[in-house]
Amino acid sequence: MARAGLSAEVLTVAAAELADEIGFERLTLGAVARRFGVKEPSLYSHVKNAQALRLHVAAVALGELADRIAEAVAGRSGRDALTAFAAAYRDYAKEHPGRFAAARMTLPVESRAAEVARRHSELTRALLRGYALGEPAETDAVRLIGATVLGFVTLEAGGSYSHHPRAVEASWGAAVDALDVALRNWPVSRPVPNP
Amino acid sequence: MARAGLSAEVLTVAAAELADEIGFERLTLGAVARRFGVKEPSLYSHVKNAQALRLHVAAVALGELADRIAEAVAGRSGRDALTAFAAAYRDYAKEHPGRFAAARMTLPVESRAAEVARRHSELTRALLRGYALGEPAETDAVRLIGATVLGFVTLEAGGSYSHHPRAVEASWGAAVDALDVALRNWPVSRPVPNP
DNA sequence: CCATTTGCCTAACCAACTTAGGCAACCTTA
């Protein structure tokens, strides 16, 4: 029988494309095998199992996202960097919904994907340099930014914002502005009195 | 054969408990049936299918969470209300991880669960009264708060915060403080100059 | 107390995942 030229990398790329096309939750070994005109068990020569393939997709997604973010924040600082960071993140999620869903998997601590995820913290930390928060505020801020951006994009993708006429775009801008305000008036270092 | 006294409600409650015990992703009709000493097909007299049962759990979870939030914000306003809201949300997620995972499902627009989800926006809106933002800022703020709290709790549950010594508890407090600062210095209405 | 409804059953099928074991295509190296 003619060989199909499979490999872990080829399968992962195909799986990532498939996830974007049909949705991550419908990403199945059968679908990937079909795409290569191959039977399901053949995939086991290249990936450990279905879950491992999904984790590979997550690692690819997190890596691509980190690359985009790195590109976006390069040469910017403060509010500009924050805006670019957030836009890169949200744009990626919109362009690659399946990969983004993969990136939200619970990642095994020792996985390649979890390693890549750490790059995200570092990038976020770099972005915060312009705000000069110092520790431990900077760590808190890294967590805050990650949470807000993830939460917003997740809710938007889930349709939670589509029942109200207010444009999501405008709310997104407001959220980024709000983050900027919070970072420039960081609570612990510079408490703001009640009005 | 003796009847087991099943009903949609009983099954949903059991499924919710099971989800908390074994994880939402492992919630299966077989597991629910086993708990009642009944065969899987018997469940189809009471729920349409497995997905419907999961949606019922999501609706229950969202309802319980809304109740907790309502209780928490009652009689409080401003920062107190925000802190109580956030704590109620996070505590629920910690106590009921399976139900909370259910609540994060993508909800069909016309579902009971989606209806309950709307109550959350209203509660968040109520919480914001003390900040007197006005529209459309209030809608933007509702979205921001939901995103931040969801994102933080999701990342915390996924273990993203456990690789760094900084206490999650402290970061949580900082995040809530940061939200409060942002709300009291809402960007559009009261822009803050660069330092 | 008979008729109807309802609840749970068995049997059977499908889809997705997985393992075992075989044969043919590829690669090496003499």
Place this chain on the structure above:
DNA sequence: TAAGGTTGCCTAAGTTGGTTAGGCAAATGG
């Protein structure tokens, strides 16, 4: 370039989860 081993894809078969069809017995209610 032929013999060797290695690798890639195959078929067969088992598992689990979800689902439908159809039957019998328990509950219900006139």
